Amino acid sequence: xxxxxIIRGGTVATASDTFACDVGIxxxxxxxxxxxxxxxxxxxxxxxxxxxxxxxxxxxxxAQPSGPGIVMADDFASATRSAAFGGNTMVLPFAMQQKGxxxxxxxxxxxxKAEGQCYIDVSFHLxxxxxxxxxxxxxxxxxxxxxYTSFKVFMTYEGLALSDMEMLKVMTxxxxxxxxxxxxxxxYDAIRFxxxxxxxxxxxxxxxxxxxxxxxxxxxxxxRAISLAxxxxxxxxxxxxxxxxxxxxxxxGRSRGLKIYGETCPQYLMLTEKDLEGLNMEGxxxxxxxxxxDKDSQAACWQGLQQGIFSLFSSDHCPFRYDDPQxxxxxxGKTSFRWVPNGIPGVETRLPILxxxxxxxxxxxxxxFVALTSTNHAKTYGLYPKKGTIAVGADADIAIWDPKRKExxxxxxxxxxxxxxxxxxxxxTGWPVSTMVRGKFxxxxxxxxxxxxxxxxxxxxxxxxxxxxxPEARIS
Ligand code: DUC
Ligand code: ZN
Ligand code: ZN
Numbered sequence: 001x002x003x004x005x006i007i008r009g010g011t012v013a014t015a016s017d018t019f020a021c022d023v024g025i026x027x028x029x030x031x032x033x034x035x036x037x038x039x040x041x042x043x044x045x046x047x048x049x050x051x052x053x054x055x056x057x058x059x060x061x062x063a064q065p066s067g068p069g070i071v072m073a074d075d076f077a078s079a080t081r082s083a084a085f086g087g088n089t090m091v092l093p094f095a096m097q098q099k100g101x102x103x104x105x106x107x108x109x110x111x112x113k114a115e116g117q118c119y120i121d122v123s124f125h126l127x128x129x130x131x132x133x134x135x136x137x138x139x140x141x142x143x144x145x146x147x148y149t150s151f152k153v154f155m156t157y158e159g160l161a162l163s164d165m166e167m168l169k170v171m172t173x174x175x176x177x178x179x180x181x182x183x184x185x186x187x188y189d190a191i192r193f194x195x196x197x198x199x200x201x202x203x204x205x206x207x208x209x210x211x212x213x214x215x216x217x218x219x220x221x222x223x224r225a226i227s228l229a230x231x232x233x234x235x236x237x238x239x240x241x242x243x244x245x246x247x248x249x250x251x252x253g254r255s256r257g258l259k260i261y262g263e264t265c266p267q268y269l270m271l272t273e274k275d276l277e278g279l280n281m282e283g284x285x286x287x288x289x290x291x292x293x294d295k296d297s298q299a300a301c302w303q304g305l306q307q308g309i310f311s312l313f314s315s316d317h318c319p320f321r322y323d324d325p326q327x328x329x330x331x332x333g334k335t336s337f338r339w340v341p342n343g344i345p346g347v348e349t350r351l352p353i354l355x356x357x358x359x360x361x362x363x364x365x366x367x368x369f370v371a372l373t374s375t376n377h378a379k380t381y382g383l384y385p386k387k388g389t390i391a392v393g394a395d396a397d398i399a400i401w402d403p404k405r406k407e408x409x410x411x412x413x414x415x416x417x418x419x420x421x422x423x424x425x426x427x428x429t430g431w432p433v434s435t436m437v438r439g440k441f442x443x444x445x446x447x448x449x450x451x452x453x454x455x456x457x458x459x460x461x462x463x464x465x466x467x468x469x470x471p472e473a474r475i476s
Contacts, residue, residue, distance in 0.1 A: 001032065003040035004439060010046025010400065013366045014053065014389050015375035023051060025396040028438035033392060044434075046400055052370055053389050054089025054120075054397035054435060055351045056377035059182075059239060059263065059314035061343060062093040063113050070341045071326040073319040073417035076117035079347060080455055082416030083317075084119050084442040086348035087432030089397035090387060090458070091120065091317075092377075094152060096127040099159055103128070103139040107148065111457065118455030119448075120437050121397070123383070125182065126151040129159060131166035136173050144177040147459030149382045149466070151179060152239070155221045156188040156289075167228050175234040178462040180380065182237045185221035185246065186213055186290060195338055204336040206283030210273035210291040212337070218290050219245040226253040226260055233468045235259035237380065240316050242268045242290040244300030247309050254309075259469060261380065263312035266346055266353045267292050268301045270423060284328035286422050288318065289342040302363060305372060312380060313372040315350040318343025322420045345418040349409055355401070356428035382461035396439040405431040415448075 007023040012033070024032035024040070062079040066072055074082070083091050095110035097103050103126060114122055126143065128135065128151050140151070153170055154160040162170065174181045195212045198204070203211070222238055226249055229236040241247055241264050253260040271292035276283035286292060304310040320341045321327035330339050351373055358364040364372070378388025386395055407413065409426045435443040442450030 002038065003031065005042045005044060006037050006040040007044045007046050007051055007398065007400070010049050010051035012051045012390050013370055014391070015367055015371035018366055023390065023398070025439045028396055028440070030390060030392055030394050030396050033390070049433070050366070050401040050403050051390065052399050052401055053374040054399045054437065055087045055373045056090045056092070056383070056388055057083060057088050057315050057317065057347055057350060058092040058312060058377040058381055059265070060091045060093045060317040060347055064094065064096050065098070066320070066341050069326060069331045070320070073321045073327060073345070075417070076114045076122070077119070077452055078417040079317070079319070080119040080122065081448065082348040082414065084435045084450060085415045087351040087399040087401065087435055088347065089120050089399065089435060089437045090122065090383075091347065092123050092125055092381060094127045095124040097129045099130045101130065103135050103143060107143065114457065116453040119442050119450045119452065120435070120455045121458050122455060123381070123458040123460050124148060127160070128153055128162070128170055131162055131170055136169055140173050141177050144179045144462070149179050149460045149462045150182060152182040152184065154184040155225065156184065156186040156191055161188040164224070164228060167225070168232060171229060171232040171234045171236070174466070175232055175468055178466050180235060180237060180463050180466040181229070182239050183225045184240070185218055185225050185238055187217045187221045190217045190220070199336050199338065206278075206281060206287055206337050206340055207273070207276040209287045209337040209340065210276050213289060213291060215243050215245050215293065218242060219249060222246040222249040226250070226258065229260065230256070230258055233470055233473060235261065235466050235468065237261040237263060237312070239263045239314070240265050240290060241301070241304070241310065243293045243297040247300055247304045250309055257469060259465065261312070261465065262304065262310045263314050264301045264304060264310045265314055265316045266350050267316070267344060267422065269298055269357060270353060270426065272298070275422070281329055284340045285322050285420055286344065287328070287337065287340045287342060288316065288344045305358070306364060311372070311376045313350070313354055314377070315346035316343070317345055317347035319345035319416060319418045321418055324419070344422045345416055346422070348414055348416060349421060349423045352407070352409065352428045352431055353423060353426065355430040360403070360429040380463055380465050382463045383458065387458070396436060398436045399432045400434040401430060402433050403430045405429070405433070407431050
């Protein structure tokens with residue numbers, strides 16, 4: 001058998017094993033693993049390097065409308081380029097519905113934005129903002145059947161927040177169709193109440209963003225989302241969990257036998273609310289929701305990763321430029337943290353941060369790293385075993401890492417559309433040097449080699465993890 005490419009001499013790691021082995025690739029697929037594989041058009045020397053499944057970042061926002069006068073800093077070209085440099089071979093952005101819009105039309109619009117503009121593979125989650133009978137009865141089930149097998153619901157934000165009644169209806173559709181529901185868990189009324197009070201007291205700087213949505217706001221909504229899911233008997237994914245108390249709600253739900261999954265993100269390991277205290281508008285660089293918390297919350301999120309409460313480590317990449325009135329600097333006439341767009345960039349730094357802080361510092365194993373950043377994303381969102389592993393028959397989506405390379409994260413190393421990184425100055429050990437998507441290098445030895453449009457749209461299966469606990473039981 002001959003190959004297009006053999007990656008030779010590296011150490012391969014999957015979610016379960018680490019072994020010395022060559023990887024034979026033909027027609028974009030891994031076709032052999034072993035020694036002495038024979039001839040290939042190209043031999044890639046990976047001696048001293050790690051050969052890992054490419055990162056899958058299942059929580060990113062790209063080219064999403066973000067309010068009047070605000071523009072997201074990444075389009076599909078810049079976001080997927082940046083992701084590739086960060087060792088990712090696939091991202092899952094959202095196709096976001098706004099009230100009154102047809103979900104099918106929204107999906108078409110996002111396909112038009114992404115078409116021919118991606119360096120790596122993409123697949124869309126849906127955001128359900130309008131839980132009308134037509135959307136829930138017709139559009140959503142049809143879209144799930146067409147491979148859009150996960151959707152996010154918000155418990156907060158003007159125009160996005162669903163009532164408990166709407167959440168129950170959406171969860172019922174998920175149960176009936178086998179889709180997975182992702183939940184943004186924060187209490188809308190509590191945030192509005194606290195925001196009004198802070199503003200009335202003249203507390204308008206970016207640091208008050210954190211005070212406007214403290215831990216109980218997230219804990220209560222997490223508890224409520226889990227209770228609603230329990231009523232319907234539907235698995236849910238609580239996304240971007242920031243603290244111990246919300247995490248404990250997930251653990252308690254699980255101990256009752258519920259399928260409650262959790263995701264956390266780099267900002268909850270590396271940042272705290274103190275970062276929002278920067279002078280003038282500097283703190284706006286760290287405004288995201290839920291906000292970064294405190295040292296105990298960071299420790300809790302590490303425990304959650306180590307103990308499996310969190311199966312996913314995603315970036316929640318939601319990029320806005322800093323030095324820009326269409327980004328983090330407030331437009332004329334807007335003077336409060338209320339108007340700072342929520343979200344920070346992170347698709348390029350997610351993997352080096354977890355590798356360095358997790359693997360290099362001994363908090364997690366290399367195999368846990370692979371699971372948390374790639375394999376579990378594929379399993380959770382209906383992509384496995386085509387994506388998320390190094391195995392014969394899988395897509396040749398591979399990141400080659402230098403585990404010893406030292407870098408200091410800095411904006412000058414980034415390849416996306418923002419003008420800052422919230423992780424500036426963090427020293428890391430371990431760096432992705434090359435990224436290959438379906439057998440073709442997109443980044444090679446730190447240089448862009450992929451072509452715009454080389455990334456494909458990937459339709460997804462229903463996730464095994466989305467099956468109810470009691471599938472045979474009827475919803476009363
Ligand atoms: N939720 C997200 O998932 N991303 C950015 C902002 C938000 O509230
Ligand atoms: Zn969210
Ligand atoms: Zn998000």
